[in-house]
Amino acid sequence: MASSDTWIKEYNEAARIADDINGMISERISLPASGPETQRHASAIRRKITILGTRLDGLQSLLSRPTGKPLTDKEMNRRKDMVANLRSKANQMASAFNMSNFANRESLLGPETKQDAMSRTVGLDNSGLVEQDEGLEKLEETVMSTKHIALA
Template identity: 95%
Template sequence: MASSDTWIKEYNEAARIADDINGMISERISLPASGPETQRHASAIRRKITILGTRLDGLQSLLSRPTGKPLTDKEMNRRKDMVANLRSKANQMASAFNMSNFANRESLLGPETKQDAMSRTVGLDNSGLVGLQRQIMKEQDEGLEKLEETVMSTKHIALAVNEELDLHTRLIDDLDEHVDVTDSRLRVNTCY
């Protein structure tokens, strides 16, 4: 029963994150079309979507290797549906922000079993070779555009992590200062 409670708590937390993301997306309308505030907001949304994806992976993992009291087939299917529905929402939100980290490798780089360039040139004349070269260049340009989207998404995540680290550093410094003050007060009070 404890693992079941853990799963429910994890699911509720993931659902709360999804609700937060929806709220943040709604807030986005009130922000200017561009600018640092808009970029920070978009980065925060992307970060939350990534966190949600990680939580959903964890929920899926808990379902695949249950511990404790076994679940009925009906309950297992219900939970799988709950995760699938939440993952569908996460994928929709990710696609709205062109987040390629939710896409698989093949959609980014293409399948690994592509024909090699030499086998594609067999039987082509000069004009066919030029046409093939143009097609290859077009494919490469599309790949670079997808790569650019990935790099931009990574940049936004890195900026959000940097902001978070700066905040944590300030909080730790404040805590350290408060501890020093409290320590000196305790020393003064213990002397009396």
């Protein structure tokens, strides 16, 4: 019975940490966009998310090797579902937190734009491309020469 009480206490503590994280993420809206206080707050959220993950791993391991009085299959499944639900909630909070960090990055740096090879070469004229090809040929000759020296 004591191990069952331990598991319930651990689960309740993990659920409390999840609620704290949720509250901290909500509080983040009231903080300035950047600054030391915001960084400390973000660091505390990351730390709590990590602690929650560790607690959930511990709960999972307690379920996989029960001690003391054996649990019924129904109770075991209920506890596994409880851990899975809390893990899902933790993953959602971590994702929401990371997405808000991504939004902050975009506001500072602007939206990320990736150009493919074709769009980068549109601005180059044929002479520019020929010049690049000649440079690559010279580089190839240098690499081959170095390779032959190294193998000799």
